[in-house]
Amino acid sequence: MKGLPSKMAAVVLTGHGGLDKLVYCEDFPVPDPTPGEVLIEVAACGLNNTDVWVRQGAYGTDENPDAVASWRRNASQETLTFPRVQGTDSVGTIVGTGSDVSAERLGERVMVDFSIYNDDGDSLADIDYIGHGRDGGFAEYLVVPDENAHVVDNDLTDAELATFCCAYLTGEHMLDRAQVQAGERVLITGASGGVGSGLIQLCRARGAIPYAITSKAKLEAIKALGAEAVGQVQQRLVVR
The missing domain is CATH 3.40.50.720 (NAD(P)-binding Rossmann-like Domain)
Structure with a gap:
């Protein structure tokens, strides 16, 4: 997008395993928001147990609790692909918008709802999340659906807010x-x-x-x- 870099720093998950599967790079492509999305410049992103367990493939399956599997557990429903930028608990500023999102959103300080809702139900079997099914906040920029970016207006620091999500x-x-x-x-x-x-x-x-x-x-x-x-x-x- 105009005025923004084409490359960014990111921590990229390259496969299931130990910390050696996380690779820091400075030439990861900055994503472009499509219709219905916003581009966020990340100010802080928390680390939670889901990020760790997905990297380890520690969720197992119904048939084999010791199997290497990610959060969805069922291979037929798997949405995690590599390389993947993890990071669910993101806070930042909107710096770009998709073609049908109001430019008035530019400059808003937002907290990201990491859930990707596939239908109107609340079953975990029908929900994916940012940092798993799509790239997350362990990077300088991320793209999320417009409805997932919620304005926050308070005195908490970015790092403090990133512990909430x-x-x-x-x-x-x-x-x-x-x-x-x-x-x-x-x-x-x-x-x-x-x-x-x-x-x-x-x-x-x-x-x-x-x-x-x-x-x-x-x-x-x-x-x-x-x-x-x-x-x-x-x-x-x-x-x-």
């Missing part, structure tokens, strides 16, 4: 599927992890009441996040 979206999907309503109580185990700590705040945002379980060292921190009460791991709890 996978954990908080996972937590929000959990609450949606459980149809959690205002006033209901929710018990959150592993509350100090990314998803758990996000769930505490997301419960409060919808008016639900979060109760949490965590380790002794993190009791006060989890209470400060908004948990109604916090129990310690392996502590006998009675809820009345």
Whole structure:
């Protein structure tokens, strides 16, 4: 696109295996947005367990748990091809738009919803994600569907925002599927992890009441996040 480089730095996954399968290069093509897409200059991209397990091929299959397989697990539904730029949890600025996307989006600071929705359902069998089925944010630029780029306007740094995407979206999907309503109580185990700590705040945002379980060292921190009460791991709890 006009005014933008044709090549970029990227970390490229070349196959399943160890860290040797990740190759840093400085001449990877900058993608062009097609209709319905935007080009983002990446400011930060988080690393989560899915990136690691996909690289390792650690998901197995129903027939063979030890088989080398990526997130989709079923070879007939595989969307991962190599080379692939991973990176799901991306934050950056829109610097290019597809032909049918408003140029008013240029300059927006955005967080990327990494999910690729293939239909209107919420089954994981029908969802792929950016960094797996298409290139992600371990690069200077990435292209995503226009609807996946959400404007953010706050004082958090780019690096801080890049810790939200996978954990908080996972937590929000959990609450949606459980149809959690205002006033209901929710018990959150592993509350100090990314998803758990996000769930505490997301419960409060919808008016639900979060109760949490965590380790002794993190009791006060989890209470400060908004948990109604916090129990310690392996502590006998009675809820009345």
